[in-house]
Amino acid sequence: MKKTKRVLYVLGAIAGLFVFAIASWVFIEANIDITSRPTFCVSCHPMEPMVASYHNSVHGGNNPRGVTADCTDCHVTHENLPAHILGKARSGTHDFWIMYTRDTSKLDWEAKRLRREEYVYDSGCLTCHQKLEKATSSNPKAFIAHRAYFRGETDDHCVTCHKHVGHKDISDYLVQN
């Protein structure tokens, strides 16, 4: 009798742990997802022009199928999972800290755009645009314009040339702001 009870407790504990693991997995995954989206990022006022210009762009849904990329798809590294989680935590904490310790109206966003290579990650671009490397001369612009990049003959990043990607006419929105 006693023995059966103990077995039941152990089984119950295993089942409980399993449910807890699933629940926390769902909770973490959902939170990572929620905090990756523009709806979350725009909850800080200074991000408004970035999100408005994002919605105007191909990456923000202004395309025939309405497909969107999330903020962290581009603005956090995708080299590997730990680096991604760490990078997300780091930049989230940084933005939160700046938001409450600095006068954000004095930030020079145009100057920050000039060093865009530092906060837009090629590993993010290539997660979706992985077929670009396989482009052939039948699509000459995709082939020729990216050949030097994939052959490692240039230090340029994706956003060196694609200056406005993800945020169409962003200067207009920054001025309006």
Add this chain to the structure above:
Amino acid sequence: MPKTKFSWFVILVLVLGIGLVACAPQAAPATTSQTERTESALSPAAAQPVSNKIVVEVDRNISNVNANSSLAVSRNLDEVSKECISCHQDETPGIVNDWRESRHGHVSVSCLDCHGVEKDAPNATQHSSLVGTDVYISVLVPPSKCAECHPAETEDFDHSGHHRAALQIEGKDAMQTLMFVHEGQNHPEVSGASKATGCNQCHGVRIELDETGAPTPDTWPVAGIGNIYPDGSVGNCTVCHTRHKFDIAEARKPEACASCHLGPDHPDIEIYENSKHGQIYAAEGETWKWDSAPDAWEPGDYRAPTCATCHMSGIGELSPTHNVSERLYWNLWGKRSAPRNSEDPMSALTGNAEEGRAKMEMVCESCHTPRHTAGFFKQGDDAIKLYNESYYDPAKKMLDDLKEKGLLKKNPWDDEFQILYYHLWHHDGRRARQGAMMGGPDWAHWHGFFELQQKLYRMQSLYNYRIENNAIETP
């Protein structure tokens, strides 16, 4: 029988007659409509006896794309560029025809790929047909745009002396004074005219924009190699690869360099023409192969090198470079020649002397023996040493002495000693040095050292007079 004879006679006459008629057009080709038009234009009296007006029809572009039919291109082009082409083949047929014959045309790089800009760019403009669309364009295509597909070439360029061409003028007070005060005579409106039509067209300029985003007429059009564009990028690829054909064969010919590297102060094209290399090019260059792939253009395609062969091409083991300073040992344009030893493109000594010489020797030895190459550089280096030590150093010593004693005029361009000093290094001295290092004997000697010795003697006379009399001579 006589009847038969008569028939034969008739047939013979007919055959001869037909033969004559058939040959007639060849003897007098004036029957084709094309020539008729030309003839009538040339001799108006005959064609139009009533009017004396001469009417000559001229095609604006000989291989005009719309001469016979209109060009409709649909292969791999975006919709906007198709529209550009449909109008511009009438508006600017030369541009569309160049593009049609270009590599860009072959790989579907078209109007908007280079001229399209984002709405928020400072130089964003729209002409009437684009108003209401979100397409913005600019007449300015900076090297940063070319770099999108040609990053290695623009990076090479950014490390070369060419990068400095406009920036160095901006930074020099004496140069600004020469351009606006002396050449521009402080004119209240047009003191910049000499700079705009002269200096800028080789050196380049900082391109300014008006309130519409279009370049100002004072700073554009400009064919200078060191242009500074509104986005901050520096250079001008179309100087050597002229628009809109952007031809590798064109840039390999010495004429590509000749619109700037000429004249009294750096007669490089004249030196080349004077050299044995130039002689061979002039004699048979038109039969050579000019369009081999980059890094695959080798001796055999040509029998003598051009400027591009030695200074840029991937000849033998060498890689092609757009850094024209990379294969140089000396600075041959400064007041006194020194070996190159700087990584800063803004430095007059940009480059690496030892590496540069080693690379140039590899170029020479693609055709010549090591003994030939070594002897050539020995002769050239000796000429540089002679200029430095026997001409520039004594001239500079006299100049410094006169300056210290207050025996120089304030306006250097009204002072014979200072004008001679300027010519000694900037004109004759460069001709001697560059002629010597590039195999142009007439320039090394008659336009170089022969002139130098007379300039130096005259400077010494003026110097002695001023020291003895403690006064500047009066004209």
